[in-house]
Every structure is written in C-alpha cells, then in structure tokens.
Amino acid sequence: MRKVIKIINDIPLFKKIFSIFFIFVFIPLLILSSQFISQIDFYINDKLHSQLENASNMTISNFKKAIELAINLAYTIYSDPRVIETVNTRYMSVEEFYDAYEKNIKPILQNARILYPQISQITIYCDNPTILNADGLAFLTDEYKKFLQKGEKEGKNLYVLSGLENEKPYVSIVLNLNFYEQYVPKYQQSTIKKFLRIDLNRVYLNSILSTFKDGHIFIADEKDTVYFSDLLYYNQVGRLSDLLKEEKNQTIVFEKLLSTELPYFENWRYIVTTNNNGISKRLLEHQRNYLAIVVLCFVLAFFALFLIINSVVSRLSLLARHIKKARKQQFESINIEAGKDEIGQVIEEFNIMAQKIKELLEKEIKYELRQKELALEKKQAEINALQSQINPHFLFNTLETIRMRSMLKKEFETANAIKLLAKLLKRSIRWENDLITIEEEVSAIYDYLEIQKYRFGEKLKFEVEVEEDVKSTKIPKMTIQPLVENACVHGIENSKGEGRILVKVFKEGDMIAIHVEDNGKGLEDDKITELLRFVKGLSSDKASSVGLKNVFRRLELFYDKDFSFDILRGELGGLKVVIKIPNKRDFEDAVQSVDS
Template sequence: MKSKLLLSWWNDLRLKNKLMILYFVAVFIPIALTNTIFYTMTANYVRTEKIKDLKLSLEGNKDNFRKTIDSIISFSTVIYTDGSLVGALDHTYGSEAEVLTAYSEVLNPSINRFVPMNKQFYNAYLYTDNTTLIHSGMLNFIDRETEQQDWYRATVAPSRSRKWMIYTHSQPDPSYISVIRELDFYKLYSTYRKILKIDILPEYLQNTLFDQTFPGKLYLLNPQGDIVYSSEENLPQRLSDTVQQDMTVIFSVFDGVDYLQGWQIAGVYPNSVIERSLLDSRKFIVYLTLANFIFPSLLILGFTRSLSKRLGLLFKGIRWVQNQRFDLLKTERANDEIGQLTEEFNKMTTRIDGLIHDVYIAELNRRQAQFNALQSQINPHYLYNTLDAVRMSCVTKGEEETAHMIKLLGRGFRRSLSWEQDMIPLQEELEFVMDYLEIQQFRYGQRLLHNLEVDERVLDIPIPKMSILPLVENACIHGIEHLECQGTITVLAVQSGTEAHIQVQDNGIGIEPNRLVQLLGSLESSRSMESYADGKHVGLKNVHARLKWHFADDFKLSITSDHSMGTTVEIKIPVSLQSSDDDIEGGIHAC
C-alpha cells in the first residue's frame, strides 16, 4: 500500500520537480557526502602529521634536558669515585692547619675543576657530618637543620633504590631541581656520611628547554605531576590549571632513562596551530567541491530547460488539439524520445484532421441514409395498414381463421418496423417465433408439428432481435417443406452454468456433408459485407454476424445434421450480458 502511495505521489510531481529531486539525490547529496568524507580523512591525516611534527620538536627539547642531566650525572660520578676526595672527607683532623692543607690540596681542586667552568649552569655542594672540617661555601655540615629538610630525608630514606636522586625544590620561588648523590662508593672504609648536592640553576634550564620558535607552551613535569619548569612567566602548579578546551596537549615521557623515570615533558598548543596546517587542504576541498557542484548543476540545468521547453511545446500542441486547432508543431528535428514523440504527434494531428473531414462526410452520408430509411418505411407501413383493413373485412364476413392469420402477419410487420432496441428478452423473441409457427401451421396443416421447451430462468436473457426466427424459418423451408411425412420443429432453451443453450431441431431432409462444410465455412467469412453478395444463407449469416457483434468470442453457433434425419442448430451465449446503447446503435437492420 505504501509503495502504491509513493508511486502515485511520484507520478503526480511535475517533471521539473522530479529532475530536482533526482539532482539532489543523485548529485548533490553524494558529492556533499563524498567531499565531507574526503575532507575528514584528509584533515585527520594532516592533523596526525602535524602532531607528529610537533612531537618531534618536543622530543628535541626532551633530549636537551636529558643531555643536561646526563652531564651532571657524569660529573657526580667522577666525584663519587674520587678516592682522594672521599679520603679527605673521611679523615679526622687534629688541627686547623691540617684542615686548611686538605682544602687547598684536595677539596678545592676536586670540586673546582668542574664547577668554575659551569657555575653559570649549576652549583655543587658537599654535605658531611665530619665536624673536624671547617664550614665553607661549598662545604656544609649535616646539622639538625639539614636533617629536617625534605631533600635530605628523601636522600637517606631506606626505600631509595637509586644511587642518585633528582629532587624538585618547590621553595623558594622559582622552584628548581637538584641532582643528589650519597658518596658511599667506599662505604666499607667510610667513617662519616658524605652527600653531593648539585643545584641546576633555573636560568640554565630555561635556556636549555625552551626556544622562541616553539609554537606552543612547554612544561616539565616531575613524577608527582607537578610543573617544575614552564615557558610561561607565571608558573602554574598543575597542568590542568592552564589547559583549555581549544588547546592540544602532547606528552613525551623519558623512556629508557632510569634516573628520569616518571618525568615527562608536555607541549600545549592552541588548536589554531594545527588548524593552520589544514588551511591549504580546506581550500583545495572547497574548490574541488565547488567544481563538482557547478559543472553538473549547469549541465542538469541546461538539460532541464531544454526538456521543459520541448515538453511545453508538445503540451501546447495538445491544448491546440483540444480546442480543435490542428496546427503542426514547428521544431527542430531530433532523434531522441521527445523528438520522436513530437514527430508522431504531428502525424497524429494530420491524421485526426483528415479523419474529422472524413467523419464529416460520413455524417452527411449517414443522414442521407437515415432519410432514405425513413422513406423506405412508408411501404411497410402501407402494407401493415392494408393487411389490417383486410383482416377487418375477414372478421366482418366471419372468416375468423383467415383474420387470425392476417393478424399474426400484421404483428410481424409491426415488429419488423421497430428497431429501436436490437437486444430484446428471449421471451419476446420466442413470441415472435410462435407467431411465425402459427402462420406456417396454417400453411402446412397436419404436416407440421411444433414444440417449445423453455427454462424459465432464461426468459429474461437479452438476445439479438430476430436471431432465432431465421433458424426456425430455415427449418420450415429447407427441412420440412420437402418432407413427405409429418415434420416436427422443436425449440429448446435451457441454462447450463453461466451459459444459455438454445436449440432449433427439425426432422427434415437434413444437409449433405459437403454442403454442411461449405455452410460452416461461409459463416466464418460472414464478417465482410462481400460475403452477402452471393445471396445464399443470408439469414443464417446475419444471425451469426449479429451474435459476433454483441458477444465477440463468448458465443458459439454450431450446426449438426444427418442426411434424411434432420438438422440441429445450437446457440450458446453467456447469461450475464446486459444490453447497451452501443449494441442498439450497432445492430444490423436486415434479416
């Protein structure tokens, strides 16, 4: 049901609207969808490549930081394995002169060979609990205040697994990091605790990590997630405090570096940095989409305009024909369907114009024929009136039988004059047959017997007028007239299913087989008027032709005959046929 409604809706649309729908369904939507998918895939690819480039730049900054830490770790390793320095720190001094000698010969040379050249990068300090040493700029005592500091507690904590530690100092501001290492390489021979603490200057780390060409903001995060260094002037505490929705964050961790495990560097970039790389791709997609839209649209627009113009001209011609104007359509010859339709329309217009002229002439001829037919009815009316006068004369003289025969004959004339309806009920046709048989009974006397056996269900079935009478007439003239013994004519009418069977039987002389074959063949050729020119079997041919006219292929007329035994003519017609005005007008007015 829905498919029928959809088809009906589609058929009701104008052709222009159909083409627009086809354009959107077959061109606009596929192109828009295809270009959207193509742009999405291209944008994702460009975005991925841009992120890869940004990550490579981030990796460069991460390597710089790692190299800085590596150099400090290398410096601490030299100090860590310096036996002279460790021995000087483990020695218990008895005099101040001995301490000064150790400073000048061992302590200062061991530290200052690295620190002087790198003091702009970091500061190195030694912490010891050897109270016989003198406190100086690079040498500090492990006193109660030192033991209370967080970096010291983390250094001496039993859970510490590495020989060195990178510690973040949150105070003072700005924060900084230190590489701390306990000097326990000679632990078995050590008397005192010794700790090397190297503070990396924030300025050095700032110059190492960041450059002016970096497209975003850079952040160094310790294992706790705290921001140690940032390219911002105001250092935020957590990364989430500075990241907004229109920003992209890229993380890079220090994989494979044991002492930097848990540390990571993060780059925060405005989305505009990535979107800027999509600009060229976006322009290309826009230009490609416009090209895909403009050229098909112009092509379809031109095609629609041409189609609408030619169909409009054809529709205009149809309107002309409706107004009885039969001018030919003037258009360029084309071999497509519309061109062929236009050419056929011109041919049809020419033919209709000719047919109208022919019909006009035929109408004039028909009216002349009607006038002639009305004139020809004067003679049957004259005969009917004359017979009626003769009948009245017979009645006056007491010749009742003759008067009755003349009455039947006059009724027959009267019926023959009335052809307003070619289809009449079977009952009326049988009354016609009975009048004829009574007249023939007057002629043949005891030589003719007749019998009617009729099923009441078929009495109202419409049948062509005078379609049974000619069969009864043939039975009398060709069957009974030359019979020496008594003849019998039987008319049967019964209903069998959806058909009515009507039979006219006689026990006359019958028909020879060769003549029967010729007779049946003449019925098949009775469709043309030339078949009536020989004057033979006119009544039978007339009945067959009129049955064919009304019932087409839904009737059957059969003839069976045995020579010297009699003849049976049977008609089978449908019982559901109703008479129509076309049938009345198309009837044959002869018998």
C-alpha cells in the first residue's frame, strides 16, 4: 500500500487529476448517457402516444356530441304527438293528407335540417295506405322493412344501421315510433308500423375527424368497413387494411370500441394512426439534441478542468519557490492575483507572514486604541440614557402639579385632559414592547379623542367599535392612533360643522380589518392616489403625512407583504383608511428584526 501511495505521490498533480477525470467521470458518464438516451426515447415515445391519445379523445368527443345531438332530435320527433297523429290518421282525400303533412311534419323536418348539419336526411316510414310519399315521409315498402325488422328481432327501440343503398353508403339512426302505442290508449290498438330514419351527414362528420392533425382517425363497423375518416371522399367507404396501405408510413397507435362513447354503435370501433416518419423524426431530433448537449458538456468540462488544473499547479509552483526563498530569510510577497480559493488564501497568509514586525505591532496598537474608543462610547451612551430618564420625570411631575392645581380650582375638565395627556406622553416615551393588544391601543385612542374633545367641544363626535374576538390580538404599537390623529388634524380641524370620527376593528376572514374614517372635506381622486404613493414610499412630496407613512413602514417591517393599506373616499364624506393585517402570527422574529 505504501508503494502505491508513493507512486501516486510521485505523479504530477496535472496528470493525476486528468486520470481521475477520465477513469471515474468521463467513462462512467459515457455509459450512463447511452442508457439515459434509451430511457429518454422510451419516455418521449410514451409522451407522444399520450399526446396523440388526448388529442384524439378530444376529436372523438366532438364526434360524439354531434351524434348525440342527432339522437336527441330523434327522441324529440319520437315524442311529438303531431307526428304520431299524422302517421296514424286514415285520410279520406289527398288534400286532407297534404294539409296534415304541411301543418305537422314539414316544419319539423325543415327546422331540423337547418339546425343539424350532421344530418343529411330525415325520413318517417309507415305502412299507412292512405298517405303519399312526400319529403321526409314515405310508405313502408318491403325494401325498408329490414330497417324495422332488425330492431324488432333484437328487442331494441333505437339502433344504428349501415350499408349501401343505391350503391351509396349510409349510416342511419333508426328509431321505432311506438311511444304512443304503448302509453296512450288512443293508439294502443293501432296496427300501423312506423319508424324514423335519420341519415348521418358523413361529409360533415368526416370534417370533425379532420381536426385531428397528428394523424388519422378511422371509424369502422363490425365488418371492418370504414364509414368515417378524414381520408374518405364523398360517398366513399373502404376496408381499413386497404386505407392503411394507401396511406403509407401509418402506424396504429391504439384502437377502442366506439360503443364505450356511443352505446348504440355496437361493435363499432375507432382506430387512431400516426405517421411513422413523424415519430422517428422527433425521436431522432431529441437524440441529436441530447448528444449535442452531452458532447458540449464534456468539451466545456474538459476545458474548465484544464483551466482549473493550470491555475492550481501554477500558483502552487510559485508558492513553493517563495517558500524556498523564505528558508534563506528572503521574505518576498507573491505579487499576483491569488484569488479567494484555498490556494489563494494560503498565498495571502504567506504574504501576511512576510510583512515586517513593525507593521504587525502597528496593527496591534491600532486595535487596542479602537477597543478603548468603543469602551468610551459605551460609557457615554449609558450616561445619555440616564440623562434621558431625568427630563421625562420632570415633565410628568410638572403635569401632575398642574393637574392638582386644576383640581383645587375645581377645573375638573382641564385636570382630566392633563391626566390623559400625561398618560399619552408616558406611553410614547416609555416604548418598552413593540407589540401591544388591540384593547390597549384602543384605550390610548380613547384618551387621545377625549383630549381632542376637550379642545373641540361638542364639535367632535366619535365612535369606536371593536369586536370582542380581536381585543386580545397583538399588533404593532402606534398602529391606529396616528390614523385617528391624522383624521382629527386634516379632517376635523378644517371642517366648519360637526366633526365625526368612526373607528372599527373587526375580523374579516383570516385577517383583522381596521377602518378609520372622518367626515371632513376629503380629497380628489388624484390627490388620494398621490397621498397613497407617498405613504408607500413611491414619492416624497407630502411632508404633512409623515404619520401615515410611519404607520405603513412599521406594518411593512412586521408583516412584510402580508398586509394591505388603502386610502379611500369614506361613506361619511371624508377620507377612510383601511388596513388589513393577519389575525394569527408568531411575532417574535418580526420584533427582533425591527429592533435590529
């Protein structure tokens, strides 16, 4: 083992790294790539088949809808009493028959031909000897009794027949018109046989199948005769095998029973084919793209590896030469772009070690001086903090003295206003926690509004509505009070009549909604937009609305983008500020981020 390690250590670094790359990277990846290509081919082939199936299902769905509409029309005629009345009546004259036909049969058939392009012909056959052949109505001859006999034999009321008639192919929906004979006493004794035949418009239905652009769809009966396909011309049918021979390079992707979609088409099936060349071309294209990417990646990897090895070897060689000089007390800095990798760090450390002792001492002295400066700054900050505690105490004591004097003079209203002012000042100076409950915030709002009421008198009316469920929820301090203050300053002060302020806090889904509204003069829409832009930091020309901007900024620090802030026209006539914040949130991280 030691001999092996010695041999490895004697090999130059350049050769070792390239040998490892070729043996353990290049060759395994080459093998894996070939396997991966085969898997990719399978995946692409499966995906193409899936796409073809989805596309063909959409086309068959449209085909199905067209057939179902024709079947619905058949049932509509089937249940129409006018039709049954006409074919069951024994007519005494030709005029009587044509009157009934013109009134009951002809309008139905004409409307159906206009509204249903998937239908080429509608005919009612019956063996009533008193009727005459007309458009859509014919006497039931022996030639057409086969249409009725199939249903009677199999006990079916609605079925599909196909074949050739006068050397022209047809696919017909046949419906036995026996509805009234079963359920209406008037016709239960009728012996007239009658059925409805709807010939499907194969040209129109073939045009639906032609919307499938990735191949062809063939719909064939139980005898393998194709009646519907985008490859069929007018009045053309053919064997499936013959059509596939004529259309070269077609592969059957899948085939399914049409009866799963349309139950009346028993033993019919639809076959989906696609072009072999198209699939092969796509697979070959993907293989070429993948091989090109693999080759490009190997070339780039080889080139990058060469650059990295060259960078490593050249810097290590240079470092080795300078270390040899250091043995001879020749401390020279390595003046190259060493970089920030491990070798660059080693070179940087070597340059630091080569510096003179005087430079090291200077750094140590500067460090000590900096530590002393920081200590002095810390002490000065402590002294300033103590001094900041003195002034508020003096202010509170003074206010308390004025309040007591007012009480002695029986100026109770003034004394109460001073008391509320002192509470507000204590709250703003002694910040303590960044988060308070909504109940605490609302308490401060009451204090502020009572002070304003002392100022404005009966001119100011206010309402504060807070749902019980949200009172214990914590929000950032000074969220609502600046909004109320803004309403007083900009809404009530400029108002000549009675001023109203409405504050609402309530749950709205997963959010807490805060509404602050006044009945001041308000602003024009463009001014509101300009104010909202200033509050959100998009402009800087509204110095008088700093309070709103500070509220928005604090909400942004706490909630990031999980809140909304809007300024609207209020129902009271003034402005309305609407804030929505999350109802539940762990604020510990948010508070720390604001403090930092």
